[in-house]
Amino acid sequence: MCGIFAAMTQTGISPPQRDAALKSLHHRGPDGADSWTSNDGRWVLGHTRLSIIGLNNGNQPMTSPDSALHSVVNGEFYGYREIRDKLCARGYQFKTDSDSEIALHLYHERGMQAASELRGEFAVIIADEREKVMIAIRDRFGIKPLYYAAINGNVYFASEIKALLALGVPAKWDIEGATGGPGKSHEITEFEGVHSVPQGSYAIAKDGNVRIYSYWDWEFPTAAQVKEDTRTEAEVVEEFKEALQDSVKQRLVADVEVASYLSGGIDSCAVLGLAQQCMDKPIRAFTLTFENPLFDEAAIAEATAKHVGATYHPIPITGRDIADSYGDAIWHSETQMFNGHGVAKYLLSQAVQKAGIKVVFTGEGADEMLGGYPFFRADAVNNNPALSSAEKSAFMDEMFGTNEATRALVMPKQVNNEEMLAIQSRLGWVPASLNVSLAMRNGIASFWSPEVKMKMQGHYPLVSNLDRLPLKQRIAGRDHLNQALYIHSKTLLPNFILNYLGDRMEMAHSIEGRVPFLDHRVAEVAARVPVNMKVKGIREKHVLREAAKEVLIPEVYNRQKHPFTTPPAGDKNDPMLAFYRDTFSSQAAKNQPIYNMKKAHLALDNLFECPVDKRIAIEAGLQRIASVIIMQEKFGMS
Numbered sequence: 041m042c043g044i045f046a047a048m049t050q051t052g053i054s055p056p057q058r059d060a061a062l063k064s065l066h067h068r069g070p071d072g073a074d075s076w077t078s079n080d081g082r083w084v085l086g087h088t089r090l091s092i093i094g095l096n097n098g099n100q101p102m103t104s105p106d107s108a109l110h111s112v113v114n115g116e117f118y119g120y121r122e123i124r125d126k127l128c129a130r131g132y133q134f135k136t137d138s139d140s141e142i143a144l145h146l147y148h149e150r151g152m153q154a155a156s157e158l159r160g161e162f163a164v165i166i167a168d169e170r171e172k173v174m175i176a177i178r179d180r181f182g183i184k185p186l187y188y189a190a191i192n193g194n195v196y197f198a199s200e201i202k203a204l205l206a207l208g209v210p211a212k213w214d215i216e217g218a219t220g221g222p223g224k225s226h227e228i229t230e231f232e233g234v235h236s237v238p239q240g241s242y243a244i245a246k247d248g249n250v251r252i253y254s255y256w257d258w259e260f261p262t263a264a265q266v267k268e269d270t271r272t273e274a275e276v277v278e279e280f281k282e283a284l285q286d287s288v289k290q291r292l293v294a295d296v297e298v299a300s301y302l303s304g305g306i307d308s309c310a311v312l313g314l315a316q317q318c319m320d321k322p323i324r325a326f327t328l329t330f331e332n333p334l335f336d337e338a339a340i341a342e343a344t345a346k347h348v349g350a351t352y353h354p355i356p357i358t359g360r361d362i363a364d365s366y367g368d369a370i371w372h373s374e375t376q377m378f379n380g381h382g383v384a385k386y387l388l389s390q391a392v393q394k395a396g397i398k399v400v401f402t403g404e405g406a407d408e409m410l411g412g413y414p415f416f417r418a419d420a421v422n423n424n425p426a427l428s429s430a431e432k433s434a435f436m437d438e439m440f441g442t443n444e445a446t447r448a449l450v451m452p453k454q455v456n457n458e459e460m461l462a463i464q465s466r467l468g469w470v471p472a473s474l475n476v477s478l479a480m481r482n483g484i485a486s487f488w489s490p491e492v493k494m495k496m497q498g499h500y501p502l503v504s505n506l507d508r509l510p511l512k513q514r515i516a517g518r519d520h521l522n523q524a525l526y527i528h529s530k531t532l533l534p535n536f537i538l539n540y541l542g543d544r545m546e547m548a549h550s551i552e553g554r555v556p557f558l559d560h561r562v563a564e565v566a567a568r569v570p571v572n573m574k575v576k577g578i579r580e581k582h583v584l585r586e587a588a589k590e591v592l593i594p595e596v597y598n599r600q601k602h603p604f605t606t607p608p609a610g611d612k613n614d615p616m617l618a619f620y621r622d623t624f625s626s627q628a629a630k631n632q633p634i635y636n637m638k639k640a641h642l643a644l645d646n647l648f649e650c651p652v653d654k655r656i657a658i659e660a661g662l663q664r665i666a667s668v669i670i671m672q673e674k675f676g677m678s
Contacts, residue, residue, distance in 0.1 A: 117158055231675075368386065471523065
């Protein structure tokens with residue numbers, strides 16, 4: 041993994057700006073940094089390198105033999121050796137051993153059709169001097185970040201927004217982005233004029249303008265296609281298992297050690313077990329541990345590591361650790377957080393870097409493919425015609441009772457407002473995941489400043505997001521669960537899970553996260569899995585349990601999903617309370633325009649008056665407020 045940026049300007053980028061952009065991405069690529077500038081000085085590409093494959097000769101930017109094409113790549117291409125061999129057979133010559141070089145030659149040969157040939161986690165920028173365009177390609181799921189800004193006839197791209205700021209993009213609040221929450225449109229950021237290249241898309245920049253085109257999207261079967269599916273359950277399981285095994289095997293290719301993050305959940309346990317089957321030496325598995333037993337999964341993780349033959353490495357995290365690192369984690373994520381889990385992931389990656397690791401397996405993506413979260417199971421239960429009302433009620437009660445740690449976040453009360461009615465009118469129903477987003481946004485809206493309330497009156501971010509999606513093509517005629525999975529994959533997956541629970545916290549410490557579930561071949565197989573094998577009763581990810589059964593201990597195989605969160609403040613001496621007070625009393629708190637700080641102080645004073653199981657939801661609002669204050673301070677927002 042690496043850091044990349046590009047500038048396509050009318051007058052050029054100064055050397056100090058170029059160097060500042062490279063410096064801002066150093067954490068993404070500490071093994072080297074370089075740049076390319078066009079002969080007229082108006083185009084620049086920059087690259088900071090984390091060497092994983094082709095350790096000694098993979099420096100970038102790369103240039104084609106005719107000097108007309110130039111590229112920078114962040115990420116990994118799997119199956120690159122086969123593509124390389126085919127390109128060599130057609131006369132292309134490679135200067136490096138790096139997987140990144142295939143992108144340059146594929147584009148030379150196939151133009152934008154090259155995007156569909158690439159497999160993996162990646163962001164690519166190509167400067168094409170022949171066509172006078174810059175091309176920016178992002179992987180199918182948005183695993184690797186890629187931002188752009190088009191200002192006054194100039195276009196900029198970068199892995200992180202801080203590099204855009206170094207290149208001259210102003211740091212201004214985008215009110216819609218700052219208030220929209222995790223369910224807002226993926227393309228919107230908290231920074232005015234800064235957008236995210238959508239997942240599975242490429243951007244073409246020319247003459248100061250940027251146009252976006254999709255090259256891949258999730259494809260769930262229609263009701264008619266479901267009826268034509270005659271596979272047995274065993275055949276479905278075997279097809280999914282083969283796809284996942286291949287994805288894991290591809291992600292073991294590296295010239296450095298590959299370790300694994302491990303929780304007590306089925307996703308990371310399955311990935312570790314399948315990876316260990318391919319190895320002749322133990323994989324190092326790293327687990328976050330907490331003092332609060334309701335949130336600690338150490339025992340299950342340790343038992344899993346022992347079962348599959350990996351080595352177990354616990355990383356203890358305290359409230360003091362989270363409070364001390366919160367500001368640094370926000371600087372890296374460039375967005376608001378609503379729980380300390382992002383900071384915990386930041387600290388986990390820090391510990392792994394100190395252990396000498398550069399590459400880790402992670403388990404993100406399975407929940408979005410196979411209905412892992414409680415709100416997906418609620419949709420599956422409530423829309424299952426085979427269940428009676430009594431059975432549905434019993435299932436919902438059981439789910440609520442077994443999610444004590446996070447139910448206030450993931451199973452809130454039904455929201456009834458105009459935005460809910462607007463969602464209903466577009467979809468014909470309201471997915472429980474959107475109810476979660478609405479409940480979170482309603483909770484934080486009470487803290488908005490009067491000016492923000494006035495500006496956001498009548499604006500519905502979730503509806504705006506739905507109106508940006510190809511609903512007729514992608515979800516019409518699909519089962520409700522698959523509709524919910526599609527919408528979730530376009531909002532919370534890239535905005536939240538793949539940002540501050542993924543790439544940004546890993547790359548903060550130069551750690552490359554590899555995500556076997558988020559392989560497009562796995563996703564295409566998973567989309568075709570019958571819904572009753574995604575959620576069976578209230579048992580989520582049934583097909584995964586069966587596919588990975590041989591590497592799972594019974595405690596994991598039989599366990600319900602427990603979303604990864606950090607514990608709420610335990611008492612009035614908890615270090616997070618002091619963190620909130622100090623942050624809310626800072627000058628940056630006075631300067632930020634989003635929140636009413638008198639209301640924030642009052643909520644903090646009353647935190648311990650609410651029931652213990654509700655505290656995590658109240659703190660979600662406090663942490664969003666703290667995040668904005670930290671962003672105000674660290675980025676000098678205007």
